[in-house]
Amino acid sequence: MIRVLRSNSTCILSNSLFGPYYLNPLRLGGCLWYSTADPDLEVEFPRVLRTGRSNQVKSGPQRQLCQVVLDHFDKQYNEELGELWTKARAVLLDPRCWQYGLMLNRFTELGELSQALQAQGFSSLLPEDCGSGSLRCLVHPAQNRFPSQKHRPGHLKQLYLLNAASLLPVLALGVRDGDRVLDLCSAPGGKAVAILQSATPGLLHCNEWDGERWRWLRDTLQSFVPPALMEAVGVLNLDGRVLGRREAGAYDKVLVDAPCSNDRSWLYTSQPKQGALWLQERAKLPELQKELLSSALVAARPGGSVVYSTCTLSRAENGAVVEAVLASCPDAQPQDLGWLAHALSHRFTFAPNSPHGLLVVPDQGRTWGPMFLAKLKKL
Numbered sequence: 001m002i003r004v005l006r007s008n009s010t011c012i013l014s015n016s017l018f019g020p021y022y023l024n025p026l027r028l029g030g031c032l033w034y035s036t037a038d039p040d041l042e043v044e045f046p047r048v049l050r051t052g053r054s055n056q057v058k059s060g061p062q063r064q065l066c067q068v069v070l071d072h073f074d075k076q077y078n079e080e081l082g083e084l085w086t087k088a089r090a091v092l093l094d095p096r097c098w099q100y101g102l103m104l105n106r107f108t109e110l111g112e113l114s115q116a117l118q119a120q121g122f123s124s125l126l127p128e129d130c131g132s133g134s135l136r137c138l139v140h141p142a143q144n145r146f147p148s149q150k151h152r153p154g155h156l157k158q159l160y161l162l163n164a165a166s167l168l169p170v171l172a173l174g175v176r177d178g179d180r181v182l183d184l185c186s187a188p189g190g191k192a193v194a195i196l197q198s199a200t201p202g203l204l205h206c207n208e209w210d211g212e213r214w215r216w217l218r219d220t221l222q223s224f225v226p227p228a229l230m231e232a233v234g235v236l237n238l239d240g241r242v243l244g245r246r247e248a249g250a251y252d253k254v255l256v257d258a259p260c261s262n263d264r265s266w267l268y269t270s271q272p273k274q275g276a277l278w279l280q281e282r283a284k285l286p287e288l289q290k291e292l293l294s295s296a297l298v299a300a301r302p303g304g305s306v307v308y309s310t311c312t313l314s315r316a317e318n319g320a321v322v323e324a325v326l327a328s329c330p331d332a333q334p335q336d337l338g339w340l341a342h343a344l345s346h347r348f349t350f351a352p353n354s355p356h357g358l359l360v361v362p363d364q365g366r367t368w369g370p371m372f373l374a375k376l377k378k379l
Helices: 067-081 083-092 113-119 164-173 190-198 211-224 240-246 272-282 285-299 319-328 338-343
Strands: 002-006 011-015 021-023 025-028 031-034 043-046 101-104 137-139 159-162 180-183 203-207 233-236 251-257 300-310 332-335 358-360 371-378
Touching: 067 083, 067 272, 101 164, 101 190, 113 137, 137 164, 159 164, 159 190, 164 190, 164 251, 164 300, 164 338, 164 358, 164 371, 180 190, 190 203, 190 211, 190 251, 211 233, 240 285, 251 285, 285 300, 285 319, 285 371, 319 332, 319 371
Parallel strands: 180 203, 180 251, 203 233, 251 300
Antiparallel strands: 002 011, 011 021, 025 031, 031 043, 101 137, 101 159, 300 371, 332 371, 358 371
């Protein structure tokens, strides 16, 4: 159990595994930090939660905007999204206002940490009627930073820091206890962790083709999943485009969180030449995405489900990919996700009339996204 005990100048954090630590509060960038001798026990309580004053998070060195990418996005997204792009643009160009969710790890002792966070203004992201199972994620209405915990072999983390919109594909997938699940493009592992937080699948295969990202995925799973449950988890290093043929009809649920032109990160490459190169490669992504989604449908059993997701606003990588795969796969049927948008309309801004799925658009006060998701059923 973890306890956070406060006095006027000192906070004592005790843990059955690491023992007591005496902490001195430090004011950094408008926040009150409690540092410990152990980096995994570092806790931040934003000052606004204690004083009620407006919180403007001061970032470190400013990330350099790539004008080449921004110009390209302006041209494309003004046409595709109109006024929604104006709102999203304002959010994406100010990383200081980005919000973060804290996914709690059900496999480790949280002690009073959850209660302490809720006392500081954090609340549950997910209502009970959205099919989240035991998945828990806390968010705060202010734009606050929170430290991510470092990987330490043999020790489970308590929190996973994430863009809360990344949980939507997992909710759409609807994994239940005993399901056989494939996470086709799994690194860095956040959605695989969310799957295991929401249910206990009979089998979960997490696949990543890139070697470095595969190691990152492995470390993430080891940081959040107990060894006993890891026996039902396989970490694969295969080309997702051919994995479907190797494992045809083997899975009840398949998630395809496809490689995409990540709008948030692409805007901040420090090298204009790199940005220009990315934009050249962008045109090739839809073909890869179609192959991955088609492979996922082959891997799913008849009656099984496939969820496709990206973290881009690009219509060519979102609805157009799903439309092309539906046209070429007569045994695939689109599924309505209106229930999910309805359940979480108070948390996310969804683009109206997004073809073949849901599109989360960053907005003021709801800075989550971009995130596109679509669900298909294999007949």
